[in-house]
Amino acid sequence: MLILSRKLGESIVIDGRIHVKIVRVEGDVVKVGVLAPADVPVHRLEVYEEIQQSNQQALTRQPTALPKLPLRGRKESAAQAAGAPSTARV
DSSP states (O other): OOOOOOOTTOEEEETTTEEEEEEEEETTEEEEEEEOOTTSOOOOHHHHHHHHHHHHHHHHSOOOOOOOOOOTTHHHHHHHHTTOOOOOOO
16 A cells, blocks of 8 residues: 655645545544546445445345236137137137
């Protein structure tokens, strides 16, 4: 891990595309501004970890079986598929 010291108003640049600036210092809380391209996701660590956990759960979750619905006209459809003439009256 690279550790850098920055004062209020100073910045660092990552990969020439991401700018991180110290915006405000209030006691032991440091406000950091991040300027990054739209295709670069930026999250607080706890949010990132929750996203990863949700994604992992979605991958491992077993799909819920849907209830089976009765098929209407199933016998007629099967007969038509076999080439038999339709018994339906018009």
